[in-house]
Amino acid sequence: MPEFGKIGFIGAGQMAEALARGFSNGKMIKFEDVVATDPTEARMKVFKDLGAQTVTDNKQVVEKADVIFIAVKPQYVGVVLKEVRSSLKDNHTIVSIAAGVTLAQLKEAAGDVRLVRVMPNTPCLVGETASAMCLGPKATDKDAEMVRKLFSTVGQCIQVDESLLSAVTGLSGSGPAYVFLMIEALSDGGVRAGLPRDIAQALAAQTVLGSAKMVTETGKHPGQLKDMVTSPAGTTIAGVHELEKGAFRSTVMNAVIAAANRANELSKQ
Numbered sequence: 001m002p003e004f005g006k007i008g009f010i011g012a013g014q015m016a017e018a019l020a021r022g023f024s025n026g027k028m029i030k031f032e033d034v035v036a037t038d039p040t041e042a043r044m045k046v047f048k049d050l051g052a053q054t055v056t057d058n059k060q061v062v063e064k065a066d067v068i069f070i071a072v073k074p075q076y077v078g079v080v081l082k083e084v085r086s087s088l089k090d091n092h093t094i095v096s097i098a099a100g101v102t103l104a105q106l107k108e109a110a111g112d113v114r115l116v117r118v119m120p121n122t123p124c125l126v127g128e129t130a131s132a133m134c135l136g137p138k139a140t141d142k143d144a145e146m147v148r149k150l151f152s153t154v155g156q157c158i159q160v161d162e163s164l165l166s167a168v169t170g171l172s173g174s175g176p177a178y179v180f181l182m183i184e185a186l187s188d189g190g191v192r193a194g195l196p197r198d199i200a201q202a203l204a205a206q207t208v209l210g211s212a213k214m215v216t217e218t219g220k221h222p223g224q225l226k227d228m229v230t231s232p233a234g235t236t237i238a239g240v241h242e243l244e245k246g247a248f249r250s251t252v253m254n255a256v257i258a259a260a261n262r263a264n265e266l267s268k269q
């Protein structure tokens, strides 16, 4: 019996694939212990080609798996859980990654089963996810330990109160998209200044990676690290001044808040 039993994915889209590949790269699971389902044949093929078992009925995932990831869009979570409710047993742990769908809504649809909410992000594909989880009333310490262990192999997983999960969604759930925009914009800037595209993109990505590492490894405040780059009357302050004119920091803050608000709206649908 594998450590986590069989892992099921209801919904085999982008995030399910990122998780499954990440868990497999982190040697937490083998694809032969994964069972997945999705209405889109092309998505089933992705999982089949990776070595997972694919089934055509959501109930079959529940019958075959012990840990079941609900990885459909938020508006379908209730429908999917009601569909499989009668097949859920004591051995099952349900892990929903859907933005905005609350533990109370999950319980209403699935019944009083062991529920965990996780908000991951796509960098789990490269072992660098920033994720947060919260536990439903029936989830056990073992469930918490299992989910933490799974997600810790693909990055970080912190336990938070459910009231913070929309803020987590706005920051780290959606955050990779903001960072990708930043990398694209840095590359475009480099191209505008005369660099070939491939060199610009490599420099932009490595600059973001190295800067993030300086924050995590030195523990210094980002403002202090910014000051270390910024020579008096130098080049950097000229660039920083342009960003401040464009309200860079408040725009990024507003992006996080807009995404968190959207997660709260999804809870009300």
Ligand SMILES: NC(=O)C1=CN([C@@H]2O[C@H](COP(=O)(O)OP(=O)(O)OC[C@H]3O[C@@H](n4cnc5c(N)ncnc54)[C@H](OP(=O)(O)O)[C@@H]3O)[C@@H](O)[C@H]2O)C=CC1
Binding pocket: 010, 011, 012, 013, 014, 015, 016, 037, 038, 039, 040, 043, 058, 070, 071, 072, 073, 074, 076, 080, 097, 098, 099, 119, 120, 121, 122, 173, 174
């Ligand atoms: N993408 C991300 O970065 C993150 C996503 N999430 C959450 O993950 C969930 C999935 O998002 P994402 O992977 O991006 O979305 P995708 O659309 O890529 O994946 C969802 C998949 O579920 C399938 N699906 C739809 N209805 C059903 C059903 N009744 N039974 C089984 N499968 C079904 C969809 O098929 P079809 O296309 O045919 O409808 C689709 O392939 C969402 O709830 C999102 O909030 C959380 C964190 C990060």
Ligand SMILES: O=C(O)[C@@H]1CCC=N1
Binding pocket: 099, 169, 173, 174
């Ligand atoms: O865009 C979304 O709704 C999902 C949730 C967090 C990241 N992607």
